[in-house]
Amino acid sequence: MNAHLLPTGSAYFITKETDAPERHTLSVLVDNEPGLLARVVGLFSARGFNIESLTVSETEHDKGLSRITVVVVATPKVLVQIKLQLERLVPVHKVHDLTAEGASLERELALIKVGGSGEHRAETLRLADAFRANIVDATTESFVFEVTGKPSKIDSFISLMVPLGLIEVVRTGVAAISRGPEGM
Amino acid sequence: MAEQMTGAEMVVQALIDQNVQHIFGYPGGAALPIYDAIFQQDSVQHILVRHEQGATHMAEGYARSTGKPGVVLVTSGPGATNAVTGLTDALMDSIPLVCITAQVPTTLIGSDGFQECDTVGITRSCTKHNYLVKRVEDLPRVLHEAFHIATSGRPGPVVIDIPKDVQFALGEYTRPEADGFRHSSYKPQTQGDLEAIKVAVEMMLRAERPVIYSGGGVINSGPEASKHLRELAELTGFPVTSTLMGLGAFPASDPQWLGMLGMHGTYEANLAMHDCDLMINIGARFDDRITGRIDAFSPDSTKVHVDIDPAQINKNVRVDLPIVGDCGLVLEEMVRLYRSITNEPRTEAIADWWKQIEGWREVKSLNYTPSETTIKPQYAIARLYEMTKDRDVYITTEVGQHQMWAAQHFHFDKPNRWMTSGGLGTMGYGLPAAVGVQVAHPDALVIDIAGEASVQMTMQEMSTAVQYRLPIKIFILNNERMGMVRQWQDLLHGGRYAHSYSESLPDFVKLAEAYGGKGIRCDNPAELDAAIQEMLDYPGPVLFDVLVEKDENCLPMIPSGKPHNEIILPDTANIGSIIDEKGRQLV
């Protein structure tokens, strides 16, 4: 049990984390006010939590509420701390761990620019069709596709485009919501 | 009825409506409208400091000794940045502060204006909450909300940044009660879960080796919490220990008191924590100075944790029974439920446990070797305690060995009498904190137990004490060393004293006189009592330079990476051999 402990000669007691990190999606209901995003991001950096993806937008204008979706990778113990630390912020109403709380949906949108001419183009279009990617811009040497779906779907589409002439990608980050009739 | 007034007048009116009697501040261009409003009234007294850090520590001392929020007013730019240390200190130690910072006019924000800094950006991570108020309409609500947030739940510092044009602007002032808060999201939980409290009481009724581990939260909660803690201890017969921050919540004169626990805590307190079967944590946060090696921390106990901040639960140590709520209310329920079952303390059931504790007490871990030729620092504090214990005394400290010796050898029977920087460990805290305490308690005896290095960090506030005739006593244990650093260098760095000695010290007696106070020096144990008496008899501020043993170690000590039962006791002559070479090389 003590094997994970380093002997220390310092003012601090350093223990190694032994639990495996997990990927969780949190949904955070907040007051939409200046500095809010900085407060949330600052909390993550100050406490050494890592953000995989973060999206924010106002969702209920009359109540001045925004929803933040944040994807984190952390050990179970740290996940609990992240949730509790977020809840401690004054403008935060609720934090839900969608991954832990049951079935949820995740969607992301990406804009993907692919170059190329000749037979590559036909292959590119065939794949785009399979992934239900919309063509939102086209020239004789390039396409811009709009793809939505789970992050893993977008990852696969992007990796398929690499050999076909991928130029660049932008992604919105994950928006997530729980399944079923209940709201937050 | 709403009243028309300027933003600056709103600030002063809100202070009055929040029952603020004293504020600590320093003026500057951006703050002048507020200063003008202060000038035109008599309800709120402004204490002019010498450095904004001093203002924040004064407000902390004021707050900790009264239970009321401390209020600070500083100008933009350097005024605000100088306040950052004190804000961080207050955040770490859960001290309620409201700090008003002036800001350049809204039209200049972001233009690198004269004395502009991003105050809300800089203070976001060192406050419980902060605001930049861009419209005068928002100001009354923000002012009242700031007081509410600073003082409720887990207390902490709140910054309100007010641009100069907002201070000049006319608007409608609303009183505290008229004002709905903007943040309906802020709802600290104060009432503990009754079922959980019942389970805790059942655990107490089964425990054979229990210990109550109380902390700063009991002080935060207020005098009622201390009262209920005493009741619970009396009712159960359980031993009580406390963190540095909780000293005074339980009387040191009580036979059930084990002394402070942790790195420099007593042998009996630390062994009781290590060997207990039930640990009842009331308002403490399992700090690393307490737990030592987490995996070796009290391995066989069931742990109950009462804390108002849910984020403290399972943060450092996994507990078996968390109770989120105000510890005053939870203690009251515990006492009530215990009484509803029995009025008998568990004397019999825990008699063996007490016998074991008495055995540990016999070790007398706070002993030191007395001397007839040099003043031992522990002796100086012991004498100070004996000569002042019948008076209404408040102690502040700086940071270092003297702080730990004060915690060990000065004994507190009441809460709110002990002001120290625990979490941040800010050298320079004690002198200004003493000024703040004396402002709140003009007739009390207020003593800063200091080190010669720490005290020089905020020495200038001696001038504030002189200006306001605040008769604080600064009791310097002068070892001509940064003693605590020297001790660690002995322990870990082969006695290589890199920059840990205080060369070219000022003549503290002359320094005191230069400020308009009194200076005293003593280096002879035989003359110490008379010199302390001279300090106590002087009606103004005193700097007392006590020349003490230079190389005394602060013991007992639990060295890093060691469990509680491997504590270094006072008879250990050479501390340099305790941590092995391998341990030393890491970090």
Ligand SMILES: Cc1cc2nc3c(=O)[nH]c(=O)nc-3n(C[C@H](O)[C@H](O)[C@H](O)COP(=O)(O)OP(=O)(O)OC[C@H]3O[C@@H](n4cnc5c(N)ncnc54)[C@H](O)[C@@H]3O)c2cc1C
């Ligand atoms: C040189 C040095 C050496 C030190 N050595 C030691 C040592 O040997 N022993 C020691 O004990 N400390 C020591 N400290 C201090 C240490 O660093 C911590 O500051 C201290 O242990 C924390 O005390 P605490 O756990 O009581 O928590 P605090 O920091 O006082 O926090 C209070 C806790 O109570 C909770 N709380 C607040 N209000 C309420 C309420 N109304 N109801 C319920 N809960 C509430 C808070 O959420 C928080 O968890 C040392 C500091 C220095 C600078």
Ligand SMILES: Cc1ncc(C[n+]2csc(CCOP(=O)(O)OP(=O)(O)O)c2C)c(N)n1
């Ligand atoms: C602002 C600040 N800087 C540095 C430290 C690190 N530090 C902790 S104790 C100490 C020495 C304190 O010396 P002194 O005030 O003389 O007290 P002593 O330990 O000798 O009693 C230092 C430098 C600190 N706690 N605070």
